[in-house]
Amino acid sequence: MFIDIKKTAQYPAVRLYLSNRILFSGIALLLILASAVSVALFATNVLSATDKKNFLYLCFGLDILVVYFYVFFRTRLRNAGKVLWGKDSFEGENIADYLSFDAALPFYFAEKLAANNKVDSRTFFAYCIQTNPFYSTYVLERLGIDFATTKKNFSPFFKQHPTTDACFEDTERIMKAALERASVHGHKYIEISDVMYSFIMKSTFIKESLIRLGVRTEDVDAVITWKELEHLHKQQRGEFWKKENLLRKPGVGVSLAFGFTPRLDQHSQNLTERVKYMKLNIVGHRQEINEMGRVLARMGKNNILLVGEPGGGRKTLLYGLIRDITEGRSEPELQYKRVVLLNMGSLLSGARTSGDITQQIQTVFMEAQYAGNVIIVIDNFHHYVSSGAQEATANITPIIMPYLKSPNFQLIGICDNTGYRRYVEPNKDLFSQFEEVKVAETTPEETFLILQNVLPMYERMYHMVVTIGALREVISLSELYMPNVAFPEKAINLLSEICVFASDSHIRHILPMMVADYIAKKVQAPVGEMKEAERDRLVHLETFLHQRVIGQEEAISVISDAMRRARTGVGRKKKPIGTFLFLGPTGVGKTETAKALAESYFGSEDRIVRFDMSEYSEATALDILIGSEAGNNPGHLATRVKENPFSVVLFDEIEKAHRTVHDLFLQVLDEGYCTDAFGQKISFLSSIIIATSNAGAIQLRDMVKQNLDRTKIKSLIIDVVIKEGIFRPEFLNRFDATVVFDILTKENIVKITDLMFKRLAKRLEDKGYFFSYTKEVVEKLSDIGFDPVFGGRAIARAMQEKIEGKIALDILSGKYKPGDTVEIRAQDFA
Amino acid sequence: MQKVVGAVVSVARRNVVLSYVYWHFMEVPVGILKGWEAFLAFGLHYFSVRLLTKTLFSPFRRYLSVKKVPGFDAWELFQSLIFNGFSRCIGFVIRLCIVVVGLIFELVILFAGALMFFIWFILPILAVIMVMKGLTIF
Numbered sequence: 001m002f003i004d005i006k007k008t009a010q011y012p013a014v015r016l017y018l019s020n021r022i023l024f025s026g027i028a029l030l031l032i033l034a035s036a037v038s039v040a041l042f043a044t045n046v047l048s049a050t051d052k053k054n055f056l057y058l059c060f061g062l063d064i065l066v067v068y069f070y071v072f073f074r075t076r077l078r079n080a081g082k083v084l085w086g087k088d089s090f091e092g093e094n095i096a097d098y099l100s101f102d103a104a105l106p107f108y109f110a111e112k113l114a115a116n117n118k119v120d121s122r123t124f125f126a127y128c129i130q131t132n133p134f135y136s137t138y139v140l141e142r143l144g145i146d147f148a149t150t151k152k153n154f155s156p157f158f159k160q161h162p163t164t165d166a167c168f169e170d171t172e173r174i175m176k177a178a179l180e181r182a183s184v185h186g187h188k189y190i191e192i193s194d195v196m197y198s199f200i201m202k203s204t205f206i207k208e209s210l211i212r213l214g215v216r217t218e219d220v221d222a223v224i225t226w227k228e229l230e231h232l233h234k235q236q237r238g239e240f241w242k243k244e245n246l247l248r249k250p251g252v253g254v255s256l257a258f259g260f261t262p263r264l265d266q267h268s269q270n271l272t273e274r275v276k277y278m279k280l281n282i283v284g285h286r287q288e289i290n291e292m293g294r295v296l297a298r299m300g301k302n303n304i305l306l307v308g309e310p311g312g313g314r315k316t317l318l319y320g321l322i323r324d325i326t327e328g329r330s331e332p333e334l335q336y337k338r339v340v341l342l343n344m345g346s347l348l349s350g351a352r353t354s355g356d357i358t359q360q361i362q363t364v365f366m367e368a369q370y371a372g373n374v375i376i377v378i379d380n381f382h383h384y385v386s387s388g389a390q391e392a393t394a395n396i397t398p399i400i401m402p403y404l405k406s407p408n409f410q411l412i413g414i415c416d417n418t419g420y421r422r423y424v425e426p427n428k429d430l431f432s433q434f435e436e437v438k439v440a441e442t443t444p445e446e447t448f449l450i451l452q453n454v455l456p457m458y459e460r461m462y463h464m465v466v467t468i469g470a471l472r473e474v475i476s477l478s479e480l481y482m483p484n485v486a487f488p489e490k491a492i493n494l495l496s497e498i499c500v501f502a503s504d505s506h507i508r509h510i511l512p513m514m515v516a517d518y519i520a521k522k523v524q525a526p527v528g529e530m531k532e533a534e535r536d537r538l539v540h541l542e543t544f545l546h547q548r549v550i551g552q553e554e555a556i557s558v559i560s561d562a563m564r565r566a567r568t569g570v571g572r573k574k575k576p577i578g579t580f581l582f583l584g585p586t587g588v589g590k591t592e593t594a595k596a597l598a599e600s601y602f603g604s605e606d607r608i609v610r611f612d613m614s615e616y617s618e619a620t621a622l623d624i625l626i627g628s629e630a631g632n633n634p635g636h637l638a639t640r641v642k643e644n645p646f647s648v649v650l651f652d653e654i655e656k657a658h659r660t661v662h663d664l665f666l667q668v669l670d671e672g673y674c675t676d677a678f679g680q681k682i683s684f685l686s687s688i689i690i691a692t693s694n695a696g697a698i699q700l701r702d703m704v705k706q707n708l709d710r711t712k713i714k715s716l717i718i719d720v721v722i723k724e725g726i727f728r729p730e731f732l733n734r735f736d737a738t739v740v741f742d743i744l745t746k747e748n749i750v751k752i753t754d755l756m757f758k759r760l761a762k763r764l765e766d767k768g769y770f771f772s773y774t775k776e777v778v779e780k781l782s783d784i785g786f787d788p789v790f791g792g793r794a795i796a797r798a799m800q801e802k803i804e805g806k807i808a809l810d811i812l813s814g815k816y817k818p819g820d821t822v823e824i825r826a827q828d829f830a
Numbered sequence: 831m832q833k834v835v836g837a838v839v840s841v842a843r844r845n846v847v848l849s850y851v852y853w854h855f856m857e858v859p860v861g862i863l864k865g866w867e868a869f870l871a872f873g874l875h876y877f878s879v880r881l882l883t884k885t886l887f888s889p890f891r892r893y894l895s896v897k898k899v900p901g902f903d904a905w906e907l908f909q910s911l912i913f914n915g916f917s918r919c920i921g922f923v924i925r926l927c928i929v930v931v932g933l934i935f936e937l938v939i940l941f942a943g944a945l946m947f948f949i950w951f952i953l954p955i956l957a958v959i960m961v962m963k964g965l966t967i968f
């Protein structure tokens with residue numbers, strides 16, 4: 001293989017273009033002027049009738065010639081290169097022969113400046129950008145790089161880095177890579193996109209510069225492929241004379257071959273008509289669309305239940321089917337079929353009695369059956385059928401059954417998973433009339449392609465550019481922080497929200513950082529790259545937690561380490577943020593630690609979802625936690641975690657929970673989610689899970705009394721809880737850390753008492769009182785409240801009884817008024 | 831033979847004049863033929879000529895009188911015959927009208943396509959003649 005632009009068929013075309021472009025522009029301008037003059041001349045009597053006619057001939061003839069040669073240049077000369085299709089080997093061939101006109105142009109310029117026929121890759125790249133400014137701007141902006149700055153930086157960069165042999169070697173390597181990419185992507189010629197891609201991926205100096213600017217190499221391919229697809233779609237849509245575009249227009253006489261449906265038309269929306277005006281690029285779901293086509297084309301059992309989560313693309317799939325029908329890609333039996341969405345609200349609104357409802361529905365169904373080309377769609381189908389035990393909004397089952405059995409009546413019911421399981425599946429008669437088509441949630445990769453399709457609309461609407469990094473961030477963060485909505489809807493919703501926000505804030509470029517900031521504000525949890533304050537807090541997390549938790553150095557250190565791992569992304573991604581088992585006797589600060597963690601990570605100690613696991617010790621515990629389909633009850637865990645996904649989920653006294661609950665936890669701790677009774681996913685990916693237990697507390701006290709080593713105590717306690725069968729080893733292993741809390745010493749109790757006094761002072765200050773107490777007061781109260789069995793709880797109780805009770809009484813009796821100093825002395829209580 | 835054609839095409843590609851000849855007398859006429867065929871297919875599709883011809887004698891909008899009571903009733907049978915006959919007649923007339931309009935459209939496309947095909951070949955000469963004639967003004 002070799003590269004020589006002069007020996008290519010494009011060479012004369014490039015030369016012709018470069019040498020005559022000014023001439024062509026001049027002639028075009030002259031013709032426009034001549035046309036204007038001819039209009040003026042025709043309006044006056046300066047010329048005779050014959051001259052007017054001849055002048056018209058002249059203008060018209062020149063117009064034809066210019067357009068004729070322009071078309072020749074555009075369609076023939078610009079496409080003079082060799083075609084890549086069907087070529088496997090390029091041995092001994094000139095690679096430049098396969099260049100498209102746009103790719104040959106910069107190479108022509110670069111070769112003119114070449115020394116000894118060797119083209120400097122940097123000059124070539126500079127000309128690629130110069131000769132294709134729109135394309136380059138698009139690619140660089142999407143990658144988050146400012147085009148103007150990049151262009152400006154070329155000259156200084158070249159001066160700093162003089163041409164070396166590597167620059168010449170680069171050119172050959174780049175051209176070979178471009179040829180390979182073009183072949184793999186099925187391009188007709190080596191396009192400018194192939195050259196640009198190869199430059200960015202293969203050229204040492206460009207790749208390095210881009211990585212330094214924060215560009216990911218996989219994004220380069222994604223952006224370039226994206227642009228190629230956009231160009232292809234635009235080109236395909238623009239060629240109106242092509243058969244496939246002309247046949248998109250529905251026929252005018254079709255309706256004459258089928259029946260009238262006046263009532264149905266009144267209460268429905270014609271989806272076939274609607275899809276005609278939609279810009280629709282279906283991503284994935286091809287298998288489901290084909291399956292729907294096959295079922296609808298059958299003679300019997302030709303009704304469909306479209307089952308999937310809202311927002312998961314059920315309607316898009318339906319639109320895909322309609323597009324297939326209208327464009328003749330589906331089964332011949334479906335040709336001329338009209339898909340209508342029945343508006344059940346409007347249909348049932350006028351009906352007062354069940355007789356009215358029956359009549360209304362029957363009229364509409366009968367019309368559809370007689371028409372012979374109608375496919376009815378009912379959204380939320382499960383709302384209108386009942387399984388006997390469960391009553392839905394309105395039960396149309398008895399009315400619809402005879403129609404469903406008729407081959408001339410076709411229905412597509414759209415259900416969500418829960419409704420399907422609760423109302424449709426148990427009704428065997430009804431269920432047997434349908435073929436079920438499951439609509440799986442789109443994958444993040446498919447969602448990325450969907451976002452690429454919808455993005456141009458948002459960008460046009462809000463006049464902004466969304467970088468590819470921001471788009472990826474939208475997908476990854478919506479996956480993590482919007483667990484209750486399906487893909488692609490959650491990603492599209494988030495993108496739309498961010499566009500509105502950016503538009504209001506007059507931001508023109510949406511970068512990944514902005515997406516993370518927006519989500520962080522929305523969920524009130526730290527997201528994305530860390531800010532200085534957050535980084536500082538994480539580094540000093542121990543100090544922050546110790547402001548609330550006294551003692552427990554090891555526990556605090558283990559938790560802080562785990563949190564740092566989670567936040568920096570060093571830990572596993574598909575898991576809760578952190579999972580901890582706190583072991584230790586009552587009153588040592590387990591719950592306080594959980595609150596401190598909630599405050600440090602989620603900004604408030606109220607971001608705790610607390611479960612007292614002693615309430616879940618019976619065999620029915622699992623049903624209460626994740627719900628029961630039979631009882632139609634949503635579970636406690638499902639409801640509360642779905643409502644507060646960004647919180648510390650605290651399971652107090654976990655050892656008291658039933659064994660089946662422990663089994664449920666195995667999945668939660670490992671995968672970060674579980675499934676409730678209705679098949680809905682409960683995600684814990686944005687939660688910190690803390691389970692507390694008093695198991696082994698008695699043994700812990702004995703060990704402390706024996707002055708055993710700290711690390712030995714921990715392993716002995718874990719042995720105890722396993723041997724006694726309280727927890728299984730696999731359960732303990734699932735936690736990020738099992739933390740054994742120390743028994744509080746007298747010094748700890750004094751510090752806790754002091755902390756409690758400080759908090760009391762703060763509370764009184766909020767009420768308008770000053771508070772004064774001495775060190776003796778703190779020591780005396782800690783003496784009174786010290787109880788090795790109840791730890792901090794005993795102090796809290798003593799504080800309530802001896803101090804808070806007295807102050808409350810004094811305030812009520814009028815001893816203190818707002819602005820006074822409440823004073824407590826050691827002799828005031830005993 | 832294929833190799834010879836390939837070689838000719840290759841030479842034609844490198845030479846602007848030969849390239850022009852190939853484009854004017856081969857590439858564009860083939861494109862015009864394809865477009866012509868597409869518009870003819872569009873006409874048949876747009877006026878639903880095939881579907882309407884197939885259902886030419888079907889009842890108008892599928893309106894048919896159906897038997898309501900069991901047993902033989904001569905009067906009901908007569909009424910049905912009259913109604914269904916009318917329904918089919920109306921259906922036939924309306925469908926025929928659309929089919930005729932469709933066929934006229936096809937004729938127009940046929941003629942326009944042929945005209946365009948012919949004009950294309952003489953277009954450069956035509957343009958030059960027009961310019962020459964126009965230049966007589968000076």
